Amino acid sequence: MGSFFSGSDDGISRLTITSHKKLTCTDEKVNSFEVQMNPENVEYSFGIEDPEGSNNKKGKNNSLLATPGSSGGPPAVFSGYQKMVMDFKFYADATGIVPVKDSMKEQFFLDDKKTPSIRKHLDLLQNTVYGYEPEVHGPPYLKLVWGNIFPDTGNDNKEKKPAVFKGTLESCTVKIVLFSLKGEPVKAEINLKLKSEIAPEARPMGNSPDITHHVDISHGDKMTMHCERIYGRYDSKICSAVAEYNNLIDWDLKPESKMVFPSIHLLNQEYLDNYEDMEVRPLDEQSEYEQMVELIGEKRAKQHFKAFPFKTGEA
Structure with a gap:
């Protein structure tokens, strides 16, 4: 633990988020954000679409929603998969307690290169996950990579490590927990929640x-x-x-x-x-x-x- 806080941690694999214009995230990245400190834990969920909550209720009657074995019409049928949702929390710290990679140091100081601040770091995060892309008429598609931590949202059996999560932003909450005497934010808690954009469409469901x-x-x-x-x-x-x-x-x-x-x-x-x-x-x-x-x-x-x-x- 002592070597982590006192020396460089450039060898550590960090969570990286890149923004893209294509759903597949195979095009050239628009922006890239790397966390200073990796999340302590990652939570994700996925499930099956409920026929009663799907478009099966649309129309003149609801006989399609009859229970199996009833005489009111065909039983409720499998309609698809829900989008995978993932959320996690991480921190940004410019107090000097936590080391900063050489390539990221300019994000943790003002332009004078002397005054600690995480403002540039937070701005880069916002521009990466929350920016507007005219070509897709909305926020960018995001690709998250961090070793083999994330679940594969592409359902492609050919895809090898590292696992890649592809999706879009659902919400981001930034909580500034410490300010400097000059009024600069120097420590923050960030909560990211993302939803996959590929999973339901990409899951191999045959031609039934x-x-x-x-x-x-x-x-x-x-x-x-x-x-x-x-x-x-x-x-x-x-x-x-x-x-x-x-x-x-x-x-x-x-x-x-x-x-x-x-x-x-x-x-x-x-x-x-x-x-x-x-x-x-x-x-x-x-x-x-x-x-x-x-x-x-x-x-x-x-x-x-x-x-x-x-x-x-x-x-």
């Missing part, structure tokens, strides 16, 4: 149509391709139902976006009927499309004509 699938859309992906893979069919009706579930007015998928392909039970219960039982009125003075807009609204009308490309304006 009975569960909800979260899909990261890549360049060239088509609605029909994913519907065939998940549901075993890619007709216009099921594509339109999936589009409606995701609040889309067409089937065009945007690269680097996310799509939810709900269980086939939910589609059958709440969405496919919208296209199976659609009644089309004869043409009057208005076009068929204008009539459908009056009947069901513009969004549903666009979906309907995607599923049923009827000829209009002809006798």
Whole structure:
């Protein structure tokens, strides 16, 4: 213990946080933050999505939530995994009691290089985890590395040590516990809470149509391709139902976006009927499309004509 406080600790593996523009965190880092003192403990949690708290409640009735063995409809089905949440606490100290790496010393002094302060250190933390990235229209994605401490949120069996936690900030609490006579913060307690952004989507869940699938859309992906893979069919009706579930007015998928392909039970219960039982009125003075807009609204009308490309304006 004595050598730790009296000498350099450059050989110690420290928790490092880097910010990125891509969800995979494989691009060049935007900012990088290294803790002065590693957390004393790390707590993380994960779980299974509760069907009663999912989109299964959305729609006209809740028969999908019936208990196994009941006659009110199909049993509640597995809908997916919850995002992993992790939180920990660490300290920053410029009193001189705790050693500081040579590469980090400028973060623990003011510009005069004489007055102790952790302000720059705290600013770097905030800019790293809380900054705004125009390319992702929000805060950056974060990658945390600290030896083999963290759980792997990518669920990639090929990923080797060190373990990497990838996610985004949920909350950060900074408690200044000591000030200098000049009014500078010199010691702080920092609590970080992060949520994974990859786990639910990346977990290998197979292609079963009975569960909800979260899909990261890549360049060239088509609605029909994913519907065939998940549901075993890619007709216009099921594509339109999936589009409606995701609040889309067409089937065009945007690269680097996310799509939810709900269980086939939910589609059958709440969405496919919208296209199976659609009644089309004869043409009057208005076009068929204008009539459908009056009947069901513009969004549903666009979906309907995607599923049923009827000829209009002809006798």
